[in-house]
Amino acid sequence: MMFRKTKLFTVVAAAIVVGFTILGQSPAPAQAQGMKDLTFSLDFIVLGRHSPWYVALAKGYYKDEGLNVKIIPGKGSASVISNVESGIAELGFVDVPSLTLARTNKSTIKMVAINYQKAPYSVFSLDPGANVTKPKDLEGLTLASAPGSFVTNIIKAFMRSHGLDPSKLKIQGAAPSAQIPMLASGKAQAINFFIMTKPAITRIAKRSGKQARSLLLADFGLKLYSNGIGAKESFIKNNPEVVRKFVRASLKGWKDTFANPAEAAKLQKQYAKGLNEQITIEEIAILKKLAVTTDTKKNGLGWFSGEKIKASRDYMVTNAGLDASKAPKATDLYDLRFLPKKPILP
CATH class of the missing domain: 3.40.190.10 (Periplasmic binding protein-like II)
Incomplete structure (x- = not known):
């Protein structure tokens, strides 16, 4: 059963994150x-x-x-x-x-x-799980993020502006296509995606009996x-x-x-x-x-x-x-x- 769930998460996340590249290219009319x-x-x-x-x-x-x-x-x-x-x-x-x-x-x-x-930068987690709902929860958190992603710099800057220590946020390198399955399977405490990804992540979380939590930085003063x-x-x-x-x-x-x-x-x-x-x-x-x-x-x-x-x-x-x-x-x-x-x- 665990294999089936993991496989489902991987397939769904792949469809969300990488599955539309070919289809997404608009046909160029003559x-x-x-x-x-x-x-x-x-x-x-x-x-x-x-x-x-x-x-x-x-x-x-x-x-x-x-x-x-x-x-x-x-x-x-x-x-x-x-x-x-x-x-x-x-x-x-x-x-x-x-x-x-x-x-x-x-x-x-x-x-x-x-x-x-407004900036769409968000940190997603699960409840039960890391349950990140306020800036302070970022300290001590391990965040899965794409290698080289500039969003992690934004998040650390956001922490610093709230008087938090960005060195207490650990970054775990993970390709975008892997992050949602990692979150769903418990291999990642949290991931960063744009807030528009929430509908898809919510659906995946429900399949494992959990609730998706999103921390939209703009809701906490990021201008x-x-x-x-x-x-x-x-x-x-x-x-x-x-x-x-x-x-x-x-x-x-x-x-x-x-x-x-x-x-x-x-x-x-x-x-x-x-x-x-x-x-x-x-x-x-x-x-x-x-x-x-x-x-x-x-x-x-x-x-x-x-x-x-x-x-x-x-x-x-x-x-x-x-x-x-x-x-x-x-x-x-x-x-x-x-x-x-x-x-x-x-």
């Missing part, structure tokens, strides 16, 4: 005359959280702007930055903390829209912008209208996703057939809490301020051990010119 080809890199393999991009694709919003968009999966924060820097993709779903670090290593990417107004649309300075300079059109079309997809999650799940499944529509709907509900804030209700989806970008940059310099002399200026991280003149309200 290039139409006058259409601009663009490749957009996600931050991870295709999951329900990425449905807004596929809604924009399926509804023809990119096509309406004269854009022939191909969406490709990523393998984490470093990979999407690499994809954009190398030219594999012209634009990517980049996160501000990782970009702050990348700019110290000569990255030239700038943010042109911010979709995750960081996270993922949004990024592009290299050279591409922005040479293609300002293309960037503007891509942002506008994408934000329409975000608006429609929140307005009709069930429709969004169905549309996305056309491109990633292995996705569970109900899980996607639940992920969208979580996504909405990250993207729809007082700021975006007033100023439109994707909106951001230079002041808050600076606050995110300063947080990284203060808490993540960045050399202040090498850290980028806040103005190096963003370009405000590409948000729609008429805000796309949620």
